[in-house]
Amino acid sequence: MPLLRKIIHIDMDAFFASVEQLDRPELRGRPVIVGGRPESRGVVAACSYEARRFGIRSAMPSGRAHRLCPQAVFVKPRMTRYKEMSRQIMTLFHQYTDLVEPLSVDEAFLDVTANPLGEPSATRMAARIRREIQTATGLTASAGVSYNKFLAKIASGYQKPDGLTVIAPAQAQGFLAVLPIGKFYGVGRVTEGRMHSHGIHTGADLLRFSREELTALFGKVGGFFYDMARGIDTRPVSPIRIRKSIGAEVTLPADVLDLSKVTTILFEQVQRVAHSLAAHQTGGRTLTLKIRYSDFTTITRSCTTADGFFDADDMLRQLPRLLAATAAGYRQIRLLGVTVANLCTEKEARSLRLRQLSLPFPSG
Structure with a gap:
């Protein structure tokens, strides 16, 4: 029987906006939007949780964000600063495992199945990593722990911000059965609409379809959806990400x-x-x-x-x-x-x- 993997997904909370609030204490507790000015026809690159309460989301036109929240503070992105903080966080990850796969400047997968600390509990490691991030940077992070990448990533977003969620093998099927289909990996807005048109709204709905039926409906990615609904994801944590x-x-x-x-x-x-x-x-x-x-x-x-x-x-x-x-x-x-x-x-x-x-x- 293959060794059950222990995968952690760490996702910084509202990273760009949180860095701005860290560096400018007067912005803490206020709706902060990182991106173009409303009059510049720019878009929202990121926003604080205070801004999200007004319905503001990334990629939204800045003008619309301003209409939703006129009191929001607009801040120009400082990528050099964000990358500096990211390097500090990624360096910390490598103290726990060499198998670190960054997805962007603010999130990464860690395979801690075997780790230099000899720690058998991925949950304890995730909690420790989150504490060390906050101590070292003053920022909070959310973590998801499971036996594959798909479930770990879903888990990290389940109790944001500043949360830790574990999906054990015995819990996976029940968790996925009630998960909205739009939360599944690889299901964007267009695919979500197509899923809905076929009566697929949750993981339980997806389970009703055979691999052949899903492939006929969605092409070769249909087989991937078939596995996802059953909690199957064999993708490795790859330290080197190939630019596409x-x-x-x-x-x-x-x-x-x-x-x-x-x-x-x-x-x-x-x-x-x-x-x-x-x-x-x-x-x-x-x-x-x-x-x-x-x-x-x-x-x-x-x-x-x-x-x-x-x-x-x-x-x-x-x-x-x-x-x-x-x-x-x-x-x-x-x-x-x-x-x-x-x-x-x-x-x-x-x-x-x-x-x-x-x-x-x-x-x-």
């Missing part, structure tokens, strides 16, 4: 209709992406154009080539074709972005081209 894409986007100070202005802005985004690709010594085989219109409708247009995209010229050769497949020039645009994905080196791209050229032509 490099991109840049900008929310415009005013809606843009003029196609020449759109092209100029995209040229600037391409230069930013090219700089990042060079810094990471990589490129990618897929180029994606992202556009958000003034009514907040968001579309993407992509193309994939064997030659790949390694510099600005590579991207600019394909971008006009992608742009022509949008309503740019006919509809007002508020956001533009460019992303390169399916990352690879030039050597890898060259190898792929050679393999494709060596494929035999079908005989007539």
Whole structure:
């Protein structure tokens, strides 16, 4: 029988906003919004729990957040400061295990099945980690403990803020049966809507479907949902997270209709992406154009080539074709972005081209 894993998920509480309240005591207890100013057409990057009581959430337009809570304090993000605090917290994690998988600057998985402290209780370790974070930084964190990543992550959000939740193997099935389907890993708003249309509202509803039925409804991810409903998640905690894409986007100070202005802005985004690709010594085989219109409708247009995209010229050769497949020039645009994905080196791209050229032509 395989060894039962002990996984902890640590999630800092309202991290960006909490750092601002830590550094500026006059903000404590007040609704704080980290992001663009309401008049700047920016969005909410993060907000304090005091602000969340007004219905404010991340990615919400700052103007709307201000209307919901006029007394909120808007603070410009300080990524350098947040990363500094994050490094301190991640260093602390490594005192407990080498198997630390950061998901972002403010959350990480820890596999403590075997640990240098010889501590058999993951629950005690999670409690100790939370205490040490608060002592070292003055910030609070929530923790989830379970036997896989999916359940540990759900648990960490169950009693936020400053909470600790444990889902033992014997509790998992009952816990998942009543869990709203939108809380399941990989179920975004669109998939949640599709689930609801098939009568799937909780984990118990999901259990009624076979693996084949879920695959027919949702593609190969359906098999993943089948396992999730049964508390099965074999994904390892991976200390090295592989970057999947490099991109840049900008929310415009005013809606843009003029196609020449759109092209100029995209040229600037391409230069930013090219700089990042060079810094990471990589490129990618897929180029994606992202556009958000003034009514907040968001579309993407992509193309994939064997030659790949390694510099600005590579991207600019394909971008006009992608742009022509949008309503740019006919509809007002508020956001533009460019992303390169399916990352690879030039050597890898060259190898792929050679393999494709060596494929035999079908005989007539």
